[in-house]
Amino acid sequence: MPDTYPREIIEDLVDDSLEWDQLHDMMSKFKDTDRFQQVREVLQERVDWEDPIIIPYAEHLYIVAKSADRWVIKCDCGHEFCEHDQNWKREALINVRDSTEAYREIYPEGMHPHPDYMELREFFCPGCKTLLEVENMMPGYPLVHTFEPDIETFYDEWIDEPIPTPESA
């Protein structure tokens, strides 16, 4: 019983170039046990920098090892945001859409939130200006620290591998 996919399928997945039937198979059949490792390897190949990827964090973003005990959040453009357990949004560029005019660029009349009730916070990478996240928030809301992976547990207990370091890479 195969519990892995061929490398080229994983590459297509990462490149978002899978055909629908391939994708459908992947969704409805088994979940491969080496997916994390394969995807990480492909991603590591795709980026232009050497820091070992510890985990893919979000589209364009990675937690990478700067040393054995320092992990940071880094954009694929090379911009480094912050320590891995900090909220990268606090280091991003932000644009807030909170007027009817600004909303109407994206949505037709009447089909957008009311600016008094909700604003859109667009977070850009200071390096490449890519739009990394859009938060729809009630005005005045704190920034949400969306994801804090438990890296040690993951590596130590779930996949039983050492956490990558610059040395191990």
Place this chain on the structure above:
Amino acid sequence: MPDTYPREIIEDLVDDSLEWDQLHDMMSKFKDTDRFQQVREVLQERVDWEDPIIIPYAEHLYIVAKSADRWVIKCDCGHEFCEHDQNWKREALINVRDSTEAYREIYPEGMHPHPDYMELREFFCPGCKTLLEVENMMPGYPLVHTFEPDIETFYDEWIDEPIPTPESA
């Protein structure tokens, strides 16, 4: 077992001069079988005219026999309204209270019907001007023919007596 009251009690009743305890006894004890006859006799004595009373019809009003086959509604002042099976109100004087001003003679502010919703129709005897009935009606309502006694059944079947006539009186 007594099933009749003394004549003087009945007279006091007709004159509205019973004491409360007498009245209470009358209400809570037996109903005398000859009441109709006694009251009719007393009333007949009280009125100033000779037409035999067939039945007391309402306060001040009577159905009296003008002949063996003609009965009319008559006021104790002597005024004759109409045939016994007609509505005496159609022959009365009428005053309609249908303004706030008119209402306020009888009731304090806010405590009377709204003139658009209800009027008071006061019916007076054309003879003695006594107020005989007050109807509280929605504007536009027909006059109500309140009471049509079935005299024949009453005399023939319920009390088994001949209906009074001028001749029998």
Place this chain on the structure above:
Amino acid sequence: MSSEHDASETQSVGEQAAEDEDVTYPRMRREQELVEEKLEDLGEGIGWNGKTLKTQMEGVEERTDSTDHYDGQEELELKSENPIEYEQMFSQLRGDLVTARETSKEVAATPIVEQEGELCYGLFTPEGDSIAVSTGIIVHIHTMSEAIKYMINHDFEESPGIEPGDVFVNNDTHVGNVHPCDIATLIPIFHEGELVAWAGGVTHVIDTGAIGPGSMNVSQASRFGDGAHYCRKIGEDFELYNSWEKDYVDKTRTPEFLKLDERTRMTGCLMIRDAVKELIDEYGVDEFKQLSRESVEDGRRGFRNRIKRTMLPGTYRGVSFVDALYEGQENLTREYANENHIMHAPSELHVREDGTFQVSFEGANKWGWHPYNCTPAAIQGGIWVMLTQTVIPNENVNDGAYYACDFHLPEGSWANTQNTETAHAYAWHYLVSAWAPLWQHLSRGYYARGFWEEINAGNANTSNWLQGGGIDQFDKLHAVNSFEAACEGVGARYVEDGEPHAAAIWNPEGDMGDAEVWERTEPLPFLGRAVKPNTGGPGRRAGGAGFESLRTVSDVTRWLLYEMGNGYMTSDSGLFGGYPAASGYILNAQNTDLKQRFENGEEYPQHDLDPESGAFEAQIDGDITRTPKGISTPKEFEDHDLYLNYLRGGSGLGDPLERDPEEVLSDIHDGYVLPRHAEDAYGVVVEQVSEDAKHNSAVDGEFEIDEAATRDRREEMMDERAEEAVPASEWYEEQRERIQAERDLIDDVKKTYVSSMRMSEQFTDFFRNFWDLSEDFEFNLSDEAEKSLEYRFGSGFKRKWDNYTRSHESWHGVGREDEPVVPYTWTDRSLKDLSGPSASFDERTRATDDD
């Protein structure tokens, strides 16, 4: 009496009963075995001699119909052969019912039941006809009767089964109730495997989960806001199901009160069951069965005898109205419920040659999107109780009286909606207003027959109802409905003034209740309570005065209050020249400075004795609502807001100018009449003895009669009558022209006429004939009014009963285009135009004149 205190008392009474059952009543188990044997082994029913209940009920109806005697009881064998035993048995039953009520009342928690006695018990035949009743709100005897018949008719015997130890509940208006807040507990009583009787009890509970708080909310337009409805089995072995105990508590804002009320009813029903068992032990079951049959027939004959002895045969007619103003009300549950309603209740009573009654409401207008609609059970129960309080005010009250009355309630009218979508939460508003002419029918009969001591001008419109709820002083969800409304002025008698602030007709024991008691369950302290002047109608005999309580609000959050009563119309007319009682108004004050006034020891309002005086307004600052309307939907009140609870007076009797001036003077001193109205209404001129003299001082001598001026004034008034009144014929022409031109007739009024005309060919003919209008005369209505009628007439029927037994056929027998079974005699046709006096009587019921 705190509710906690009550709870412990209850427990002792209620649990004792439950425990006793297991230990000392092995009878129930024995009965269960016997019934099981009959049902399963023998395939028999629980009726007598193995019949099913349904077959047995059909037999009773069949025999009643074919013999015109209840159950074919042409001879009252037991009564005639052993009259003393009959009376002993009946009195014992009656006594046991009264005792059950008095004892179980102690279990109750609310002042509604405990102070006002809003409960009653009945003992019924297996078919649901009442044999004997307790004291109390016995309107519900007949509604319970309908509920039992409904259960039989809809095969509850088949499932869920009717077995020894079972407990049933009903509060569904369309099954048999006036409104959902009167909850009935019904238990079957078995003997040797046969159902021999039902015990039933009703209490008026404080909240049944209507869309607004209080037992009789006013803001809903349909059943869907009327509260929870129940008609089902809720227990076995005289224990309530756990599922039931967890169910209804969330369908009320006052679960603790309802639990205690239920214990009350259970306690009473079990006591009645014991009493029946004892009676059977003593006299044997055959005697009991015979008694149960004969007592109903005896009741039927007793009613007719009483009628033949005290009334006159013939036809009595009257009409009454009441307003329900919803235009502009807030928080209605439907957009189209925002309209004004007028109830139109033509009332025609035929007293037939055999002493039976035929009551017809032909011409009643359509039901409406308000909670004042009625079911036949409500009207019949309501009128039955009204008759029991008047015609047969004695112990021998049961469904016999009902069997002597036929009711014809136009199907689709407010009096018989036959549509389970309609709301009924305060059906009494229309019901009590509609039966007003019946008082006068009876009084006219009594007058003609000479029984003047029985004459009564009518009753008060039972209102205001102070209701509401929110989070109370104990930080709990709560609802209130003050039964101060059980105390109103009574209509004038022929020989006495109407009693002031006495019992409302539907509860002969009602009184205003102790202020302290109300305050214990209602966070609405009294600022004042007093007789209210000029509420009773003027007359030779004056209508009894109502009273008023001025309440404030204390220690609540999100508290709602509302008013319910007549406003633009007065529902009860005077008699023989007496005037109707005053109509209602609303007075509230919100955002007041009461707190500061308390703190500063300043004056604050305690009354609104003379609404024109400005006294109230002078003593409080705030947002004051003073309106002559009578109904408001729930609105927010906060601490230190004010609410006037004005309880109405009764109507007057006789020409006020015939009233003894001394009595008018007493009226002033007693606070029944304001001095200015002594002159305007009575022609009695009074003088204030000093500048300090106050009306309503309850001190004699503050006013004096000016006798000469009074004489003059009265003569002058007689002259004014002669001058101002016109011959009716003149008035007729003027009015006819007004109607043809639709002049000065508002839409609400015209809508009422059109509604009745669409309901009834007969009324249409009457109206057109009386005013000599064209054959196709119709009023022109606004679009809104047209729409309102279209909506309601287009709603059709949605009936609760699948099958109607004979006694329910009349629910459909009226309002047809052809001649209805009820003769309609409002048109020019008089009794004489009928083929004979007896033609006014339904063929079916003519022949019974054996007694």
Place this chain on the structure above:
Amino acid sequence: MSSEHDASETQSVGEQAAEDEDVTYPRMRREQELVEEKLEDLGEGIGWNGKTLKTQMEGVEERTDSTDHYDGQEELELKSENPIEYEQMFSQLRGDLVTARETSKEVAATPIVEQEGELCYGLFTPEGDSIAVSTGIIVHIHTMSEAIKYMINHDFEESPGIEPGDVFVNNDTHVGNVHPCDIATLIPIFHEGELVAWAGGVTHVIDTGAIGPGSMNVSQASRFGDGAHYCRKIGEDFELYNSWEKDYVDKTRTPEFLKLDERTRMTGCLMIRDAVKELIDEYGVDEFKQLSRESVEDGRRGFRNRIKRTMLPGTYRGVSFVDALYEGQENLTREYANENHIMHAPSELHVREDGTFQVSFEGANKWGWHPYNCTPAAIQGGIWVMLTQTVIPNENVNDGAYYACDFHLPEGSWANTQNTETAHAYAWHYLVSAWAPLWQHLSRGYYARGFWEEINAGNANTSNWLQGGGIDQFDKLHAVNSFEAACEGVGARYVEDGEPHAAAIWNPEGDMGDAEVWERTEPLPFLGRAVKPNTGGPGRRAGGAGFESLRTVSDVTRWLLYEMGNGYMTSDSGLFGGYPAASGYILNAQNTDLKQRFENGEEYPQHDLDPESGAFEAQIDGDITRTPKGISTPKEFEDHDLYLNYLRGGSGLGDPLERDPEEVLSDIHDGYVLPRHAEDAYGVVVEQVSEDAKHNSAVDGEFEIDEAATRDRREEMMDERAEEAVPASEWYEEQRERIQAERDLIDDVKKTYVSSMRMSEQFTDFFRNFWDLSEDFEFNLSDEAEKSLEYRFGSGFKRKWDNYTRSHESWHGVGREDEPVVPYTWTDRSLKDLSGPSASFDERTRATDDD
């Protein structure tokens, strides 16, 4: 398929089942005898080995708690020793459940059930844990589980008894339901005198008698307007009580539909019972019992394995909001319900080291006077179904997944009101909006783990709900609620655009339904139906587009319609730079000239594809309501009025500037995107090929890309980003100052913050810490907002459950002032500040890592 046609079909199916029972299933009788013997003669319970159900349930909980394996099933004996038999048995059960659903669906009357498949079945252990489920709206599997546990917990076994042939109903939200319109039928399955399982089925019915018509009315403020609630026994011997059949029909506007729905559920449950009996016949009861235990434990392990295989341990956080605007709405049932609400749903997911979930809503704000409140059963059932559709999208779905999740729902919040006075009729409005971040938690986990094919930006806000009722084209009282809402745009996947007008998440089978089918039960003809542009959120992968139907009204009287959806807020955010879906708006036209337009063959509106175009307004005269709000209370509609039913789109994923311009061009041609937004949102410049070219023509080639201009525009937009965006630190200072000064913050927003702050010390700390506010920082509110909070916080609790078993203790475990059992990590404290990664996990559930 007409309802009449249906009725006859139903009869054949339903009655056949009933008849068969008597003839061919003497088993039920035999079971009844056995149970009676146990209960009465032996004094035993109906559980296994003579235990009562309650004792048995306590045993399962005890063993689960002490071993951290469901029922102590540490070894899956059956599965490990005889895996093929285990799988065969389970598959057979699963297949039988699916068959029961497919077969019984044919009995159904409404398109809701018949077309949309709004029904499901489950098989449960005696203690109410689901063993296997059918397809369909399986959110109700877990709610039925709660209902069974409630019945056990509240001693239904004692009374009314749980016996062979019994039928139970539940729709009470506080017992175990999302909202009252989902009615569950539950029947116990016995074998040799023991309860071996429960069969349960749920259908979404068309009307349950809420204060307004339709299954999910929006105008009520409390339970008292939420419709009828049931939790009780309604039949024996697999026959419904006559009392029940006469009861519920008046508690709905659509009795005929509900009758058929009930037959559907009965049919399905009886089929499941047969299937269980056959399984037992084949494999023996011990195997079946073992299967039922092991399958739940297996499900629990399966969930954890799946999580450990596809997700990352750690903490996921998100927040969502939705609006419910009631200020100025008409016909609310309470005066103080007239206010705007914002749902605040902070969502914190801890994926623990053992693969279990801990979901916390700490910080959620208070419940409100609207019908969008939730019970724990609703949230847990809702999230359970969401997980079954995502994490475990296979056959092996049962309550095992539930046993692998802990929920912490602050008591008193909208997510766990613990107050039976609250309204819940459309709990989904808050529920679906609140679980939006969970999609993203999962997607972030999948992303980190490499399972990118599972990534999904979220779901659409499920709305609009077209609902209403009145007198329909057949002159009958009717209610409608269009399940076109079962079809919405889906959120973008990582690797595909979101599906347009696909299934709503809570019903994987949902589609928009045939217009003709809706028209058969709804007097609301379609004028047009089309994909709605710009409803999906822009992104590299676009959110799936919603659609719209323009309906008119035909041949009705007193017809009400209303809207239900988000308006001022969008509830689902985009992911990874994608934008949220568009929010809703309301468009109606009343008093129109549509009739004349029809008659004259003139143009009339069929769509509102571009609200800015003026096209709609140009094609109709009348009173047009166009408002960006999403909710309206029932309002009157007449023939030829118009109603836009706008079904929402899904949210987008990834930076829109990364979207292939060719795909944007396709979007235009497919009607997903209006041309002007191609440039504004995507930086794609298109040109119209000719003046006649239309967007949304579904014809390719009407627009062309200007590639150079597109390149330029996109570069320009990147520059604009650099210029206009500011460092977050700068933004932070500005915002901090804004909050301190309370500048540009409306009362509705501040009220929401204050509500959450009063609910939660933790949220308060988080908010103050984040913005570096003083220790006593509070927002100043208007009097109205203060009152609103005071009213609700002052309302206290009114709990439905008397006793909570272990699994229900968490309903009270959150929101305390001291450290709650859930670690709250939103404050500066990160995972690392805890004593160790495992410290984020409740002690009780740490140790289970045996599989």
